[in-house]
Amino acid sequence: MKHKYKHGYFTLILAMLFWPLSQSNAAEHIIDMTAEKIDGGLLAYKMQSHTAGGVDITTRYSSVATIPGPTIVLAEGDTVTLTIRNGINVTDQQVSVHVHGVHYTILSDGTLKVINKIEDEGAYPSGFYTYLWTIAPGTAGTWPYHDHNFETHNGSEVKGLFGAVIVNPASGSVTASDGRNIASVPVSSIKKDYVLYLGDDAFWGMAIDGTSKQQTALGVNPLLTANRNDNVRFHLIAMGTYLNQFKLNGYQWVDPGTANMINTKAIGPLEKHVFTINASHSAAYMNTNFSRKLMGMTGNFNVTH
Numbered sequence: 001m002k003h004k005y006k007h008g009y010f011t012l013i014l015a016m017l018f019w020p021l022s023q024s025n026a027a028e029h030i031i032d033m034t035a036e037k038i039d040g041g042l043l044a045y046k047m048q049s050h051t052a053g054g055v056d057i058t059t060r061y062s063s064v065a066t067i068p069g070p071t072i073v074l075a076e077g078d079t080v081t082l083t084i085r086n087g088i089n090v091t092d093q094q095v096s097v098h099v100h101g102v103h104y105t106i107l108s109d110g111t112l113k114v115i116n117k118i119e120d121e122g123a124y125p126s127g128f129y130t131y132l133w134t135i136a137p138g139t140a141g142t143w144p145y146h147d148h149n150f151e152t153h154n155g156s157e158v159k160g161l162f163g164a165v166i167v168n169p170a171s172g173s174v175t176a177s178d179g180r181n182i183a184s185v186p187v188s189s190i191k192k193d194y195v196l197y198l199g200d201d202a203f204w205g206m207a208i209d210g211t212s213k214q215q216t217a218l219g220v221n222p223l224l225t226a227n228r229n230d231n232v233r234f235h236l237i238a239m240g241t242y243l244n245q246f247k248l249n250g251y252q253w254v255d256p257g258t259a260n261m262i263n264t265k266a267i268g269p270l271e272k273h274v275f276t277i278n279a280s281h282s283a284a285y286m287n288t289n290f291s292r293k294l295m296g297m298t299g300n301f302n303v304t305h
């Protein structure tokens with residue numbers, strides 16, 4: 001036992017020695033977003049500016065506020081300074097950004113004082129609030145963010161104030177499946193990232209092109225496209241109040257954290273599910289939960305060539 005302890009201690013020292021090396025690709029993100037009113041009495045986030053490691057990547061985002069909001073792509077080891085500005089201008093109403101999954105102190109929780117007991121952590125009309133996030137090792141995954149302060153202490157995500165954070169693993173690779181084999185593929189080989197938010201009656205989609213990194217809000221039950229043999233990553237985030245049963249017809253993928261191939265996945269409220277497939281055929285995607293299926297909660301994934 002003593003030997004084992006010493007070995008563990010040695011490993012810890014080694015890890016500390018190599019820590020700066022393994023973090024050499026870590027980027028500092030400076031992000032500025034607004035929350036605005038859009039048509040139909042809805043609210044939406046807009047990316048005003050995003051610099052990553054000193055490089056301005058703002059043109060990757062829509063120039064108007066969108067539902068879903070911007071997808072913030074990060075990697076383990078990164079840091080984020082995110083400022084939210086309130087362009088909604090309803091007297092006394094704050095807007096905030098509350099994120100799941102990544103690390104931050106209580107001052108960056110994006111909630112009201114009645115919840116966090118410290119401070120109202122949002123932006124008042126024409127004001128701003130700044131959050132600090134640490135994208136610590138172990139936080140790889142896809143996480144929702146949403147308002148927590150507008151009108152109620154639960155926030156206004158149902159009016160459109162929601163988006164996602166993708167934290168890529170520091171290893172730079174993810175598990176993928178072509179339906180038969182499981183492989184580790186570089187994140188850089190992913191041709192399309194599709195973020196699908198499961199509402200109570202529809203999927204809301206956001207696409208990110210793997211080459212241009214351009215983001216496109218796709219609306220409800222969107223048509224998804226890929227070329228044959230492309231690696232495509234699906235990020236499913238359940239926003240609604242029902243249990244979902246996700247299916248992509250004729251595809252099998254790896255259940256995260258396991259070596260199991262699955263062809264359907266139960267996703268409860270606030271749960272998420274991320275998988276990467278190699279595109280082989282066109283297929284419908286759907287929520288096969290009976291009542292949701294009746295509501296037409298389905299769309300198509302078209303694979304060409």
Ligand SMILES: [Cu+2]
Binds near residue numbers: 098146
């Ligand atoms: Cu939440």
